[in-house]
Amino acid sequence: xxxxxxxxxxxxxxxxxxxxxxxxxxxxxxxxxxxxxxxxxxxxxxxxxxxxxxxxxxxxxxxxxxxxxxxxxxxxxx
Amino acid sequence: xxxxxxxxxxxxxxxxxxxxxxxxxxxxxxxxxxxxxxxxxxxxxxxxxxxxxxxxxxxxxxxxxxxxxxxxxxxxxxxxxxxxxxxxxxxxxxxxxxxxxxxxxxxxxxxxxxxxxxxxxxxxxxxxxxxx
Numbered sequence: 704x705x706x707x708x709x710x711x712x713x714x715x716x717x718x719x720x721x722x723x724x725x726x727x728x729x730x731x732x733x734x735x736x737x738x739x740x741x742x743x744x745x746x747x748x749x750x751x752x753x754x755x756x757x758x759x760x761x762x763x764x765x766x767x768x769x770x771x772x773x774x775x776x777x778x779x780x781x
Numbered sequence: 782x783x784x785x786x787x788x789x790x791x792x793x794x795x796x797x798x799x800x801x802x803x804x805x806x807x808x809x810x811x812x813x814x815x816x817x818x819x820x821x822x823x824x825x826x827x828x829x830x831x832x833x834x835x836x837x838x839x840x841x842x843x844x845x846x847x848x849x850x851x852x853x854x855x856x857x858x859x860x861x862x863x864x865x866x867x868x869x870x871x872x873x874x875x876x877x878x879x880x881x882x883x884x885x886x887x888x889x890x891x892x893x894x895x896x897x898x899x900x901x902x903x904x905x906x907x908x909x910x911x912x913x
Contacts, residue, residue: 712854743854743858746858747861752834
């Protein structure tokens with residue numbers, strides 16, 4: 704099962720990315736756990752600078768912008 | 782933003798003391814923000830947060846560094862990033878430029894960039910250091 708995390712401070716872009724991640728998982732039909740990380744200490748420990756960050760299985764793929772559904776699906780399929 | 786485990790936070794008044802002792806003010810706001818209003822301090826460096834990962838090594842790790850931004854959120858993340866990369870003398874200035882301006886500390890540019898803003902709260906969180 705893949706683990707998808709959206710790292711952010713709760714801003715609108717972070718929320719959009721989170722919703723896109725949920726939609727991407729739904730369309731892909733794969734098993735994945737999608738969560739939001741908003742705690743500032745966790746963000747600092749993960750060296751997050753610009754938000755949102757899309758992290759899949761521990762790898763930060765997209766930083767500082769909204770990831771759209773299609774590109775999240777592509778990343779999930781890797 | 783009250784967790785002090787990784788990064789120590791200081792208020793603008795304490796930052797003034799650090800400035801007098803030669804600390805570097807490291808501003809992580811974006812370029813357009815800095816063009817409108819900047820900190821008027823002698824030892825100042827600007828690295829936008831969007832460029833920070835590529836440029837943070839411009840800063841001497843042996844120097845005392847106060848990371849600043851508009852309200853203290855972005856600078857906290859940047860300060861944590863520096864600490865994680867072995868910078869031992871890094872603090873974050875909480876409440877950022879907004880509180881700095883409210884306190885009447887020196888700036889260059891249009892202070893309306895950050896005012897008006899609520900200034901009713903005290904920056905002390907431990908009840909010991911008094912309001913700054």
